[in-house]
Amino acid sequence: MTSFPNALSPLRIGQVTIPNRIVRTAHVTMLGMDAKSGVSERLIAYHEARARGGVGLTILEICSGHPSSPAPLMAINPGLVEGYRQLVERIRPHGMRLFQQLWHGGHHAKPLDGSAPWSASDIPSPRLGIAARPMTRSMITEAIDSYVLGAGAARKGGIDGVEVHAAHGYLIQQFLSPITNRRTDDYGGPLENRMRLLLEVLAAVREEVGAGFPVGMEAARIAALRGHEVILCEADKDLGGKLRLARKAPFRAAIGDVAAWLESKLFRLGVQIDLSTYCDSIPLNPVISARVRGGKHESLANDRTWKPLGQVAGPGRRSA
Numbered sequence: 121m122t123s124f125p126n127a128l129s130p131l132r133i134g135q136v137t138i139p140n141r142i143v144r145t146a147h148v149t150m151l152g153m154d155a156k157s158g159v160s161e162r163l164i165a166y167h168e169a170r171a172r173g174g175v176g177l178t179i180l181e182i183c184s185g186h187p188s189s190p191a192p193l194m195a196i197n198p199g200l201v202e203g204y205r206q207l208v209e210r211i212r213p214h215g216m217r218l219f220q221q222l223w224h225g226g227h228h229a230k231p232l233d234g235s236a237p238w239s240a241s242d243i244p245s246p247r248l249g250i251a252a253r254p255m256t257r258s259m260i261t262e263a264i265d266s267y268v269l270g271a272g273a274a275r276k277g278g279i280d281g282v283e284v285h286a287a288h289g290y291l292i293q294q295f296l297s298p299i300t301n302r303r304t305d306d307y308g309g310p311l312e313n314r315m316r317l318l319l320e321v322l323a324a325v326r327e328e329v330g331a332g333f334p335v336g337m338e339a340a341r342i343a344a345l346r347g348h349e350v351i352l353c354e355a356d357k358d359l360g361g362k363l364r365l366a367r368k369a370p371f372r373a374a375i376g377d378v379a380a381w382l383e384s385k386l387f388r389l390g391v392q393i394d395l396s397t398y399c400d401s402i403p404l405n406p407v408i409s410a411r412v413r414g415g416k417h418e419s420l421a422n423d424r425t426w427k428p429l430g431q432v433a434g435p436g437r438r439s440a
């Protein structure tokens with residue numbers, strides 16, 4: 121381990137301390153399929169073995185909250201919360217932490233009722249070859265609610281955090297990419313519009329789980345827009361975190377546009393960024409982290425969606 125001196129040291133994400141930096145990324149096992157809850161004894165034993173082996177954090181395989189996107193774990197299943205509780209009880213003694221990945225497959229998923237898959241536009245999934253249903257506003261709202269349902273089930277079941285799946289060509293990425301998003305409304309066209317679904321999902325999930333519960337990406341921009349003073353502490357010497365890493369992959373340079381866009385927006389909103397800074401006094405997201413100091417709550421009295429966000433995160437302006 122001499123090449124990786126930090127691999128076995130703990131790491132804080134939000135209020136959660138991960139015992140080491142060994143992470144088992146989400147992958148579909150289908151091991152839960154023989155239980156009504158989706159969390160079978162086989163699935164628990166699988167994760168228990170990894171916990172016993174010393175893994176610090178496991179991201180549980182995709183969970184969907186909507187029948188238009190079936191998954192091994194379904195938040196519409198009333199048994200899921202109890203299934204999580206059984207899983208957590210067996211994992212806890214070993215110290216491994218559990219995050220749930222929240223997902224909607226978009227045009228890659230076959231809805232349970234046999235109707236056409238949902239997506240930003242009618243572009244068919246290369247896998248299914250079925251023309252998708254371009255999502256209406258109310259379908260978009262339903263999809264956002266489905267991520268919220270998954271986040272709520274995870275929280276109630278004792279899961280430590282959630283990860284919003286915004287990659288691998290699934291629904292959120294179908295909105296992000298101009299190849300699959302041909303919309304002409306507020307959710308299509310310029311990057312600012314194509315990002316709208318992602319930002320709305322993140323804000324809604326954060327609202328559901330409350331401050332301190334780790335969410336993979338955050339929305340400091342929204343907090344600043346709503347009149348809060350936002351201070352962002354970045355442990356690294358630059359902003360962008362995993363996005364900077366991801367954009368190095370072949371043909372993926374455009375991924376960095378999201379970070380650049382957010383940074384320019386927060387610059388204009390006057391968000392203070394402290395680089396190379398750990399904030400020991402507040403829950404910390406190691407990639408991007410911030411806290412809200414007060415806020416102009418009065419001016420938000422008529423904002424139906426507003427509620428105090430606690431600490432929020434997102435890239436932004438360097439402090440002097």
Ligand SMILES: Cc1cc2nc3c(=O)[nH]c(=O)nc-3n(C[C@H](O)[C@H](O)[C@H](O)COP(=O)(O)O)c2cc1C
Nearest residue numbers: 144145146147148149180181182183221285287288
């Ligand atoms: C069978 C299988 C299922 C996967 N399911 C998911 C998933 O549910 N969510 C996800 O983000 N990645 C998923 N992945 C990607 C893995 O998390 C991982 O990023 C990828 O396999 C690369 O890591 P590796 O080189 O160790 O396999 C899956 C990969 C495999 C092979």
